[in-house]
Amino acid sequence: MTMTDNRQNTVIGTRQLRREDPALLTGEAKFTNDLNLPGALHLSILRSPHAHAAIVSIDTAAAKASPGVVAVYTGAELQSQWAGPMPCAWPVTPDMKNPPHFPLAASKVCYVGDGVVAVLATSESASRDALDLIEVEYKVLKAVVDVEEALSDANIIHEDLGTNKSYTWNLKIEATEGCVEEAFQKAAFKVSERYVQQRLLPMAMEPRAVAAVPQPFGGDITLYSSTQIPHILKVMAALTLGIPEQQVRVIAPSVGGGFGSKLDVYAEELLCMALARKHGLPVRWVEERSENSMATIHGRGQVQYVELAADKSGKLTAVRVRIKADMGAYLQLVTPGVPILGAFLYAGVYDIPHAYDFSCDGIFTTLTPTDAYRGAGRPEATYAIESAMDALARQMKIDPFELRKRNFIQKEQFPYTAFSGLTYDSGDHLQAAEKAAGLADYVGIRAQQAKQNVPGAKKRLGIGMSSYFEMCGLAPSRVLASLNYGAGGWEAATVRILPTCKVQVVTGTSPHGQGHETSWAMIASEKLGIPQEDIDVLHSDTAISPLGLDTYGSRSLPVGGVAIAGACDKVIDKARLIAAHQLECSADDLEFAGGVFSVKGSPDRAVPMAAIAFAAFTAHNLPDGLEPNLEAQYTYDPPNFSWPFGTHMCVLEVDTETGQIEILKYVAVDDCGVQINPLIVEGQVHGGVIQGLAQALFEEAVYDTDGNLKTTTLAEYLVPAASDVPSITTAHTVTPSPTNQLGVKGIGEAGTIGAASTVINAVVDALSGIGVTSMPMPASPQTVWRAIQSAAKK
Amino acid sequence: MVDIKVSITVNGTKEEKDVEPRTLLVHFLRDQLQLTGTNIGCDTSSCGACTVHLDGEAIKSCTVLAAQADGGSVTTIEGLSKDGVMHPMQQAFMENHGLQCGYCTPGMVMASIGLLNENPNPTEEEVRLGLEGNLCRCTGYHNIVKSVLAAAKK
Numbered sequence: 001m002t003m004t005d006n007r008q009n010t011v012i013g014t015r016q017l018r019r020e021d022p023a024l025l026t027g028e029a030k031f032t033n034d035l036n037l038p039g040a041l042h043l044s045i046l047r048s049p050h051a052h053a054a055i056v057s058i059d060t061a062a063a064k065a066s067p068g069v070v071a072v073y074t075g076a077e078l079q080s081q082w083a084g085p086m087p088c089a090w091p092v093t094p095d096m097k098n099p100p101h102f103p104l105a106a107s108k109v110c111y112v113g114d115g116v117v118a119v120l121a122t123s124e125s126a127s128r129d130a131l132d133l134i135e136v137e138y139k140v141l142k143a144v145v146d147v148e149e150a151l152s153d154a155n156i157i158h159e160d161l162g163t164n165k166s167y168t169w170n171l172k173i174e175a176t177e178g179c180v181e182e183a184f185q186k187a188a189f190k191v192s193e194r195y196v197q198q199r200l201l202p203m204a205m206e207p208r209a210v211a212a213v214p215q216p217f218g219g220d221i222t223l224y225s226s227t228q229i230p231h232i233l234k235v236m237a238a239l240t241l242g243i244p245e246q247q248v249r250v251i252a253p254s255v256g257g258g259f260g261s262k263l264d265v266y267a268e269e270l271l272c273m274a275l276a277r278k279h280g281l282p283v284r285w286v287e288e289r290s291e292n293s294m295a296t297i298h299g300r301g302q303v304q305y306v307e308l309a310a311d312k313s314g315k316l317t318a319v320r321v322r323i324k325a326d327m328g329a330y331l332q333l334v335t336p337g338v339p340i341l342g343a344f345l346y347a348g349v350y351d352i353p354h355a356y357d358f359s360c361d362g363i364f365t366t367l368t369p370t371d372a373y374r375g376a377g378r379p380e381a382t383y384a385i386e387s388a389m390d391a392l393a394r395q396m397k398i399d400p401f402e403l404r405k406r407n408f409i410q411k412e413q414f415p416y417t418a419f420s421g422l423t424y425d426s427g428d429h430l431q432a433a434e435k436a437a438g439l440a441d442y443v444g445i446r447a448q449q450a451k452q453n454v455p456g457a458k459k460r461l462g463i464g465m466s467s468y469f470e471m472c473g474l475a476p477s478r479v480l481a482s483l484n485y486g487a488g489g490w491e492a493a494t495v496r497i498l499p500t501c502k503v504q505v506v507t508g509t510s511p512h513g514q515g516h517e518t519s520w521a522m523i524a525s526e527k528l529g530i531p532q533e534d535i536d537v538l539h540s541d542t543a544i545s546p547l548g549l550d551t552y553g554s555r556s557l558p559v560g561g562v563a564i565a566g567a568c569d570k571v572i573d574k575a576r577l578i579a580a581h582q583l584e585c586s587a588d589d590l591e592f593a594g595g596v597f598s599v600k601g602s603p604d605r606a607v608p609m610a611a612i613a614f615a616a617f618t619a620h621n622l623p624d625g626l627e628p629n630l631e632a633q634y635t636y637d638p639p640n641f642s643w644p645f646g647t648h649m650c651v652l653e654v655d656t657e658t659g660q661i662e663i664l665k666y667v668a669v670d671d672c673g674v675q676i677n678p679l680i681v682e683g684q685v686h687g688g689v690i691q692g693l694a695q696a697l698f699e700e701a702v703y704d705t706d707g708n709l710k711t712t713t714l715a716e717y718l719v720p721a722a723s724d725v726p727s728i729t730t731a732h733t734v735t736p737s738p739t740n741q742l743g744v745k746g747i748g749e750a751g752t753i754g755a756a757s758t759v760i761n762a763v764v765d766a767l768s769g770i771g772v773t774s775m776p777m778p779a780s781p782q783t784v785w786r787a788i789q790s791a792a793k794k
Numbered sequence: 795m796v797d798i799k800v801s802i803t804v805n806g807t808k809e810e811k812d813v814e815p816r817t818l819l820v821h822f823l824r825d826q827l828q829l830t831g832t833n834i835g836c837d838t839s840s841c842g843a844c845t846v847h848l849d850g851e852a853i854k855s856c857t858v859l860a861a862q863a864d865g866g867s868v869t870t871i872e873g874l875s876k877d878g879v880m881h882p883m884q885q886a887f888m889e890n891h892g893l894q895c896g897y898c899t900p901g902m903v904m905a906s907i908g909l910l911n912e913n914p915n916p917t918e919e920e921v922r923l924g925l926e927g928n929l930c931r932c933t934g935y936h937n938i939v940k941s942v943l944a945a946a947k948k
Contacts, residue, residue: 021888024896025880025903027831027871034830125814205835205843205897205931256833256897257931289836513895513932683891683937690934714840714929722935723926727918751934 007674007743011526015679018518020511029254032209032226033286040211040282041070043272044127046117046134047294048109051143051366051707052157055107055116055136062133063119068126070279072134073118075104081274083242086330087265089232089486090337092362096167099158099364101330103267103274109138110157110329111368112708113294115267120275120283143707144366147303147326157329157364166327166362167336171343173419175354183318183355187309191391197300197380198777199326199701201711202373203719206256207287208296212272216280222249225269228258229550230510232333232487234542236265241273252540255512259691260372261296262512263552264333268295293712298701299373301326302339306346306384309355314396314403318355321346321384327362328369335371336362340483341471341553342377344420348385349429349467349645350407354419366707372552374691375749378470379756386466386757387764387774394768400761401442404467405430415738422471422479424643425745426735427671429467433647436465436669439729440649453769459653462766466648466758472746473558473642490637491555492547493563495524495571497630499617501610503528503535505567508548509560510540514748515680516556520564522676523742527568529595530609547635554644554746557676562740563636570632575612578630581623582607582615642737642745646670648689648754650762656770659785661697661763663726670750671733674743681747682730688751689728694720695752696759698778718778767791800864804829805873813860820844822860823870831871831900835929842928845901845908846870852908854901854927871900874907882948883907883941892941894932902928906942915946 023029060072085100104115117134121127142155150157150164157164174180184190211224221243227233230250238245255262268285276283287295305322325339339360346358389407393400409416411428418424437443445463452461474480475489494506505524509516517537525532538544551560572592579597580587583605590597598606612630615621619628651665668685675681698718702710711717718724736743756777763775763784771791776783797812804827811826823829823846832855835843844855847869855868874881883903886892893899902925909916909924916924921942922935930938 017888018891020896021893022880024893024899025871025884025887026875027829027900029896030830031833031897033834034824036828203931205841205895205929206833207835254896256835257895259931289838289841515894679891683894683933686934686936687894687932688934690936691931713838714836715838719929719931721926721929722922722939725935727939728934728936 009526011522011532012674012676013678016518016522016677018515019521020515020517031206031254031256032211032224035211035224035253037211037213037282037284040284041120041122041279042124042127043275043283043285044119044131045115046131048105048112048114048116050109050138050140051112052141053109053138054141055105055109056139057137058117059135060117063130066126066130066133068121068123069130070120070122075102075106075116078104078118078274079106082240084240086240086267086270087236087333088331088335090334091484092169092336092340093167096336097161097163098166098331099161103270111366113368114329118271118275120279143705145703145705145707147301147324147363147365150363150365151324151361157366164364166331166364169340169360171358171420173354173356180318180320180355180357183309184307187317188312189310189314189392189395190307191388191395192307193388193391195304195306195384195387196776197302197304197383199301199370200299200373200695200699201293201701201717202259202261202296202299203717204257204259204261207289207292208262208266208268209286210268210272211282211284212276213282214276214280220247220249221273221277222251223269223273224251224253226255226262227252228255228262228510228512228552230540230542231508231548231550233265233269237270237273240270249543252510258512259374260299260376260552263372264297289714290712293717294368294709297332297371298328298368299370300380301370302380304380304384306388308388308392310392314392314398314406316350316352316407319347319352320357323360325360325362326367326370327364328367329364330369332369332371335369337485338370338372338377340377342381344422345378345381345469345471346385347419348382349409349469351409351413352419356419367703374688375752376553378749379692379753382466382468382753383757387761390761390764394773401433401437401465404433423640424469425640425737425739427643427645428733428735429645432645432669432671432733433467435731435733436647436649436667439667439731440651440665442649445651458657459655460766461653462762463649463651464758464760464762464765466754466761468645468754470554470644470746470750470753471641472554472644472749473638474553474555475641476639477637487549488637489549489559490635491549491560491563492633492635493560493567494631494633495564495567497571497609497613499614501530501534501613503530504538505535505564506538506545507560507564508545508550509556510548510550512551514551514556519557519676519680520561523561523564524568527565528572528609529593554748557744558642558740558746559636559638561676561744562742563634565741566636567632567634570634571630574632575609575630577623577626578612578615579607638740640739644670644672644745644747644750646750646754648758650758652762652766654763654766654784656788659781659788661779661784665729666726667729668751668754669731669733670747671735672747672750673735673737673745676744684747685730685751686728688749689755690720690725692752692755693725693759696756696777696779698724700778798861800860802860802863803867805869815861817860818856819858819860819863820855823855829870829872833897833900835897840929842905843898843901845904845928847904847908852905871903883945886941886945886948890937890941890944892933892937898928898930902930902938906945909942910946918943
């Protein structure tokens with residue numbers, strides 16, 4: 001399919017500075033913990049110091065007598081507050097095992113950080129001080145730390161389930177029965193690799209914070225939370241607490257980053273709401289960083305077994321994948337679905353026949369629950385296929401870029417119906433890869449490598465690449481239904497033209513750094529022909545924006561942004577009727593451009609939107625039967641996922657004596673279709689790349705064998721600083737999506753999806769000449785040094 | 795322990811307050827003066843979100859007791875703009891998309907101004923090293939570095 005793009009955009013595609021910035025740059029913006037709530041009680045939570053233990057007894061007497069303490073509650077004492085357990089919205093299989101999970105543990109704790117006792121006091125320091133006075137007697141049980149050992153069921157965490165396995169989810173696609181097996185038997189080349197996706201801590205810079213403000217007599221309650229999902233949270237909180245949904249309002253004030261970690265319904269949100277209602281006072285809670293490390297979800301946590309079969313030219317003939325996915329102690333909002341989001345991507349960007357066999361076991365451990373973290377399943381999948389492709393290239397002794405070229409889905413094949421039945425909307429992988437190769441000087445680096453990587457070289461040069469698809473823009477509701485997801489994937493928007501021709505755009509997306517206010521105003525300005533500065537964007541308050549499904553999965557633009565365009569269309573359609581009435585012509589005779597309706601062929605017969613807006617407001621002279629006011633609500637359910645793609649390349653040197661890695665160049669060529677605001681697109685790529693690079697080189701949630709998290713602070717958990725990372729060369733190709741009117745795709749997760757495998761492939765590439773064929777993440781100097789030493793002994 | 799009296803000039807205004815001896819400067823600013831632009835991102839002095847200027851020097855306000863700042867002069871993010879116009883560093887961050895969620899931003903801006911005070915014409919590497927006490931999770935630092943280099947040229 002040939003892509004032609006006839007859009008004549010004037011606002012879309014320009015680098016607009018962000019309207020969000022002045023408030024954030026001057027301290028004017030209010031994050032949840034900045035809210036001034038006189039008389040609020042402060043919640044603190046005593047957390048389990050054990051990974052797995054029965055609660056024998058709890059003595060709260062001394063805490064209750066502590067100055068400033070208003071109340072102390074155990075899990076058992078609060079059990080009557082809950083209409084149901086905390087929600088998991090994604091039962092991936094009908095027989096998935098899901099242990100009841102309540103905001104405070106009542107009889108046993110299942111991870112270090114599990115909430116045990118809630119203290120309410122008149123100040124934050126008083127509530128924290130009282131935690132030290134609580135005596136809990138535990139009967140310590142054996143921790144279950146290793147996800148593969150957990151499967152043996154030697155120590156069962158949730159006794160009532162009878163097993164540590166939550167589910168097995170399969171995706172086996174065979175053109176003919178047994179064709180996967182046959183492909184492996186006939187393969188000229190086979191690779192069989194095991195990769196570990198270490199647990200990561202999301203570490204949004206703003207720790208979570210919550211405040212619940214009740215109306216004791218009116219019955220309503222407002223929840224302020226540092227969340228990505230005010231709309232989903234409203235529904236779930238109402239259900240979990242048994243409060244009529246119309247009485248719950250959720251507001252996400254300024255939110256200091258999320259990366260998936262605030263895509264959840266958390267115990268502290270429910271506790272604040274329950275206790276605010278019980279005490280008739282505002283209740284607030286703010287997370288300490290070390291608490292954040294234990295009580296906010298973790299990312300990744302998978303062991304991957306990946307097998308590729310290829311013919312003698314290297315053309316892939318089958319893919320087989322087995323995943324052991326660490327759920328942690330409980331299933332949070334979408335925990336079980338995270339590996340399933342990756343399930344469709346283990347063939348990467350390659351044209352493979354219908355010979356695909358994926359199976360994932362979701363397994364409980366006595367560790368912090370995992371859930372969506374930037375990319376959620378897709379960085380893991382991309383890492384596996386892209387690392388395995390390099391392994392295959394090494395086995396075949398051909399260049400890894402050449403191997404990819406032999407397997408890329410060709411641009412003529414789009415829209416491409418994949419083995420899975422999903423349709424990849426548009427793409428040109430070769431173009432993106434060649435652009436990246438040019439920017440990274442792939443040929444030059446290979447030549448330099450031949451000179452530099454001689455036996456005994458202290459510094460070895462490597463270049464790595466990764467070509468990716470990001471299956472994003474969650475999501476077509478019917479596809480989500482087929483995956484047993486508990487909600488739809490639509491997004492809502494309202495466009496309201498005020499009497500003075502100023503505009504309110506109301507969105508169901510909930511930004512926390514992505515700049516939606518700026519980009520959504522650009523879309524509305526382009527559509528309506530009204531200047532951006534006359535357009536306000538409202539969001540993240542369920543009373544102002546009652547319909548929405550929030551921000552995650554790179555969905556905001558390809559779903560929420562398209563919804564705004566659709567709402568603008570509806571407003572324009574209505575305005576057209578009023579214009580036709582005023583101009584005494586047929587609506588079909590009108591054209592609309594630059595905010596003005598004019599009669600085709602008679603441009604002097606025209607009426608501007610401002611006149612129509614005022615006429616719609618006064619309603620003195622509207623067409624018969626037309627409602628006053630100029631407002632439209634539109635809900636967009638995407639017909640497909642959006643499929644951004646690209647190629648990243650990394651050039652680096654490894655010091656073979658110290659294991660130190662120096663990145664010389666990082667190139668990211670991403671294609672997210674039409675870009676609304678290239679400034680923001682680049683920013684998303686920069687941040688995403690560094691988050692993926694951080695997984696490759698720095699970050700890991702380290703547990704000891706007793707299930708104690710050893711990396712609870714930012715001194716121990718190595719979020720990279722500016723001095724640890726390189727500048728990034730960004731470039732793009734533009735292949736519009738044919739499935740939505742803006743031609744857009746998502747970009748929020750692309751950087752992270754491409755980066756980890758790119759960096760690790762470069763490290764292995766640098767060292768493959770001295771026998772290193774794999775590199776665990778994070779590739780710290782010590783890990784790299786050990787790999788070199790161990791290869792030397794072989 | 796009994797409260798102690800401190801007198802600290804904050805953004806040009808002399809503030810006299812009673813504080814608990816254990817009160818950190820960041821809590822004094824946020825809780826007693828409602829200057830909530832200074833954020834708290836960790837409990838180990840690692841993240842730098844709470845960076846302010848004390849007597850002209852960029853410091854992490856979680857590492858200083860309010861009592862230690864007694865008699866001193868503090869500038870917070872709220873004190874940077876003059877007559878409704880943002881400080882050149884704030885403008886540079888806006889012009890170069892040096893922020894996304896904005897949580898690290900006040901500290902990052904204060905640290906960056908401190909950096910240029912000490913080294914008015916830094917190289918990219920010097921900017922990266924100079925900001926290593928301030929963590930950002932959104933931007934990958936690329937545009938923060940660009941912002942500081944642009945501010946240096948202003």
